[in-house]
Amino acid sequence: MKQIITNIQQQLLKRIGFSFALLFILATASYSQQHTLYSQYIFNRLAINPAYAGNQDQLQITTLHRRQWDNFEGAPVTNTIIAHKALKNKRVGIGLIASHDKIGIHSDQRVYVSYAYKIKMAHGTLAMGLQAGFNRLQSDFSELNLKTADAVATGFRNSFNPNFGTGLYYSNSNFFAGFSIPYLLNSKLSDNAELGSLSQIKRYYFLTAGRVFTLNPLVKVLPSVLLRVQEGNATSAEVGANLILNDILTVGASYRSEDALVGIMKLEVSENISVGYSYDHTLSDIGAYSNGSHEFMLNYRIPYNKKCHTYF
Numbered sequence: 001m002k003q004i005i006t007n008i009q010q011q012l013l014k015r016i017g018f019s020f021a022l023l024f025i026l027a028t029a030s031y032s033q034q035h036t037l038y039s040q041y042i043f044n045r046l047a048i049n050p051a052y053a054g055n056q057d058q059l060q061i062t063t064l065h066r067r068q069w070d071n072f073e074g075a076p077v078t079n080t081i082i083a084h085k086a087l088k089n090k091r092v093g094i095g096l097i098a099s100h101d102k103i104g105i106h107s108d109q110r111v112y113v114s115y116a117y118k119i120k121m122a123h124g125t126l127a128m129g130l131q132a133g134f135n136r137l138q139s140d141f142s143e144l145n146l147k148t149a150d151a152v153a154t155g156f157r158n159s160f161n162p163n164f165g166t167g168l169y170y171s172n173s174n175f176f177a178g179f180s181i182p183y184l185l186n187s188k189l190s191d192n193a194e195l196g197s198l199s200q201i202k203r204y205y206f207l208t209a210g211r212v213f214t215l216n217p218l219v220k221v222l223p224s225v226l227l228r229v230q231e232g233n234a235t236s237a238e239v240g241a242n243l244i245l246n247d248i249l250t251v252g253a254s255y256r257s258e259d260a261l262v263g264i265m266k267l268e269v270s271e272n273i274s275v276g277y278s279y280d281h282t283l284s285d286i287g288a289y290s291n292g293s294h295e296f297m298l299n300y301r302i303p304y305n306k307k308c309h310t311y312f
Contacts, residue, residue: 036078036099036110038064039254039262039278039295041208042224042242046084046095048206049180050114051129051169054086054093062299069282069290076103084114091118093127109136116169124172131182132164161185167206177209204230212244220244222252240264259284260293274299 038047044062045052062082069075084095095114101107112133119126139157167180186203210224221243228236240254242264250266260280268274276297282290 036066036080036101037068038066038080039260039280039293040064040264040266040276040297041226042210042222042240042264043266043276043297043299044082045169045176045178045208046082046114047080047097048182048208048226049129049167049169049178050095050112050131050165050182051116051127051167051178051180052093053084053095053114053116053127053129054090054118055084055116055127055169055171056301057086057090059083059085059302060299061302062297064295064297066293066295068280068293069286070292070294072286072290075290076101078102086118092116093118093129095131097131097133106137106139108138110134112165121170124170124175127169127171129167129169129180130164131166132162134160134162136160174212174214175210178206179208180206182206202231202233204228204233218246220247222250224254238262256280266297272301274301 036047038044041048044064045055060083062080064078064080064082066078066080067075068077078099078101080097080099082095082097084093086093093114093116095116097110097112097114099108099110101110110133112131114129114131116127116129119128137157137159163183163185165180165182165184167178167182169178169180170176181203183203205228207227207229208225210222213221213223215221221241223241224239226238228238236257236259238254238256240252240262242250242252244250248268250264252264254262254264256262260282262278262280264276264278266274266276274297276295276299278295280293280295282292
């Protein structure tokens with residue numbers, strides 16, 4: 001009888017170990033399919049649309065650090081560098097995005113270069129953009145420390161996935177609208193037959209728009225909306241507004257559907273430097289186990305041109 005109980009316990013441990021490993025792989029598939037989430041996208045539109053490259057003419061270099069679901073073990077941590085500039089004729093913009101995402105036992109390195117061609121129109125500028133690069137996904141299943149070894153969750157896995165994307169971006173002195181498909185290829189993440197289509201990066205789309213309203217020479221309001229649509233998943237919407245005070249301090253808030261309430265702040269420290277911070281108050285069930293999400297931004301501009309509007 002004792003031996004039977006022991007055998008049952010061993011089988012249960014094996015099943016639990018297998019389920020736990022499978023859960024991590026599914027989480028990785030889901031996470032890798034999603035574009036890196038930025039609460040301060042309104043200040044860093046190249047992160048979601050390659051057509052934004054060189055929009056401000058001057059060279060801009062931005063670093064971002066995001067801690068998703070702070071105090072939740074294994075939660076995503078993202079570090080990103082974004083740089084872009086218009087070339088001398090100002091019709092062409094080039095950009096670079098390099099990021100590193102860490103979630104649990106998985107890490108994702110991304111490097112993408114972007115190119116945008118701008119067409120002057122009667123009331124604004126239309127930019128057409130392309131980006132190309134790669135994702136490198138690494139998973140170290142030895143960190144799981146499972147009681148039983150299983151073929152699904154052992155060893156170290158490394159996948160290299162080249163990809164490319166495209167976008168359109170229209171803007172003038174007080175309005176912008178953009179549409180983009182950052183990843184056009186449904187890259188394969190795993191050869192595991194049990195995961196099927198879950199082990200692919202699904203194509204998704206961004207649609208964004210905003211407008212500046214001048215209340216007086218010192219106060220402006222910038223409402224904006226962002227739609228995220230991924231094949232096979234529900235559409236996510238983010239609606240918000242920012243108050244711009246004397247073109248120096250920006251404070252605002254937004255609502256991300258079924259996910260978070262976001263508070264945001266940006267300060268122009270000097271003619272060349274600005275800093276930003278955002279806090280996400282999580283609305284989903286995971287909020288009971290985390291202290292929300294924090295995102296920090298540092299932006300440097302060379303050379304600074306006061307004629308360049310900093311909104312779009």
